[in-house]
Amino acid sequence: MRVFLGMILGALLLVAGVYTYDSMQTSTVANGEVAQANRTIVNWDVAATDLHALKVRAHDDWVRLSSK
Template identity: 75%
Template sequence: MQTILGMILGAVLLALGVYVYDSMQTSSVANGQVAETNRTIVNWDVVASDWHSLKARAHDDWVRISSK
């Protein structure tokens, strides 16, 4: 149980660390070609879209399973 909890905590800390690192980087859209060397690691718009799709699918599956 401690191993699973440690893996989950590690994944959360990794995602949080990447988000903090990316939020401190300049945007290449806002500052033109000068900022291309400091691009973010993760495209957070795509992550948000995928997360929304995952939540919607899980909700739909839960409704389908619980209605049986």
């Protein structure tokens, strides 16, 4: 059980670290071609859309399973 808790905690720390790092970087959209070296690691808009789709699918599956 400790291993799984450690894996989950590690994943959460990784995502928090990447988000913090990315939030401090300069956006290429804001500053044009000069900022190419400082591009963000993750496209957070796409990640948010995928997370929302995952939540909706999980909710729909839960409703389907609990109605039986």
